Amino acid sequence: MVRFFGILIGLFFAGMMVYSFGRGAVEYVSNPPVKAVEYQFHEKPKEVSFASDGPFGKFDNQQLQRGFQVYKEVCAACHGLRLVAFRNLSDLGYSEDEVKAIAANWPIETPDIDPNTGEASTRPSIPADKFPKPFANNVAAAAANNNAIPPDLSLITKARGGGAPYIYSLLTGYAEVPAKLPEANRPGSGLHYNPYFANLNIAMAPPITADGQVTYSDETEATLSQMAEDVSAFLIWTAEPSLIKQKQTGWAVLAFLLIATILAFLSYKSIWADVKSEKKKKDA
Numbered sequence: 001m002v003r004f005f006g007i008l009i010g011l012f013f014a015g016m017m018v019y020s021f022g023r024g025a026v027e028y029v030s031n032p033p034v035k036a037v038e039y040q041f042h043e044k045p046k047e048v049s050f051a052s053d054g055p056f057g058k059f060d061n062q063q064l065q066r067g068f069q070v071y072k073e074v075c076a077a078c079h080g081l082r083l084v085a086f087r088n089l090s091d092l093g094y095s096e097d098e099v100k101a102i103a104a105n106w107p108i109e110t111p112d113i114d115p116n117t118g119e120a121s122t123r124p125s126i127p128a129d130k131f132p133k134p135f136a137n138n139v140a141a142a143a144a145n146n147n148a149i150p151p152d153l154s155l156i157t158k159a160r161g162g163g164a165p166y167i168y169s170l171l172t173g174y175a176e177v178p179a180k181l182p183e184a185n186r187p188g189s190g191l192h193y194n195p196y197f198a199n200l201n202i203a204m205a206p207p208i209t210a211d212g213q214v215t216y217s218d219e220t221e222a223t224l225s226q227m228a229e230d231v232s233a234f235l236i237w238t239a240e241p242s243l244i245k246q247k248q249t250g251w252a253v254l255a256f257l258l259i260a261t262i263l264a265f266l267s268y269k270s271i272w273a274d275v276k277s278e279k280k281k282k283d284a
């Protein structure tokens with residue numbers, strides 16, 4: 001009897017499962033999910049490669065210096081680099097004196113306290129200082145930027161899924177609003193259409209607008225795409241200055257493990273050599 005009820009209950013549950021699966025399937029077919037507008041118009045980051053990509057990648061210091069120049073002349077007015085100190089620039093091949101000069105002449109001064117009055121003040125930066133923030137706080141940053149806060153760029157290539165190619169695409173991806181874009185998704189006042197940005201409408205006006213916006217001191221031609229690529233490469237470095245060292249350490253560790261494995265195998269051979277020859281003699 002108990003068994004009979006057990007089977008009935010089991011059948012009931014199995015029936016319910018089949019029924020609800022069937023209903024779900026019918027619903028899916030008759031009323032398919034609508035893709036969000038953002039999803040339809042959004043574009044994946046463009047394909048760009050950087051010198052630091054891949055297991056043998058290396059930073060191209062010349063490019064990092066150009067990228068730093070773009071950051072300094074274009075982006076630094078709105079975006080900070082709170083995790084990078086001026087002295088870190090020596091990694092890019094700047095001499096100690098050059099770093100000192102860059103710090104001392106940085107357009108935004110480092111906040112400090114006046115030792116005589118105790119009042120908040122500012123002073124020229126020294127190499128040990130981090131890059132000073134362009135705005136005193138988020139309220140001031142939002143007020144100056146149509147209510148959007150320009151994010152700190154130190155870790156931005158790590159913080160966004162697409163990494164450096166995303167930054168490159170964002171900078172070069174401003175476009176005309178497509179005619180088919182629904183009214184609700186069109187950029188409001190102070191916003192700009194950019195299909196690489198998550199919600200398609202970004203508060204940052206196109207920062208790099210024309211070829212030759214920056215004058216490079218090397219032979220490189222400062223095209224829009226070149227400047228975007230250089231500053232993206234620079235932002236890979238700010239997010240992971242020890243990237244190349246890590247790759248090289250990885251190769252050294254692999255080489256060590258390979259040698260250790262060979263040594264272990266040879267010592268295994270020599271330790272068991274006697275035992276094995278004994279056994280062969282016995283077997284013979």
Ligand code: HEC
Pocket residue numbers: 070071074075076077078079145148149150151156160167170171197198201202203204205207208231
């Ligand atoms: C006039 C100020 C201004 C300048 C100059 C500027 N930005 Fe921005 N940037 C903004 C603002 C504001 C936002 C926030 C936009 C938003 O959230 O809609 C932003 C956002 C960003 C983002 C984040 C996008 C995301 O996915 O959230 C990146 C990356 C960025 N800017 C890179 C740069 C680079 C690189 C430069 C220099 C070439 C630069 N910006 C120059 C104001 C500026």
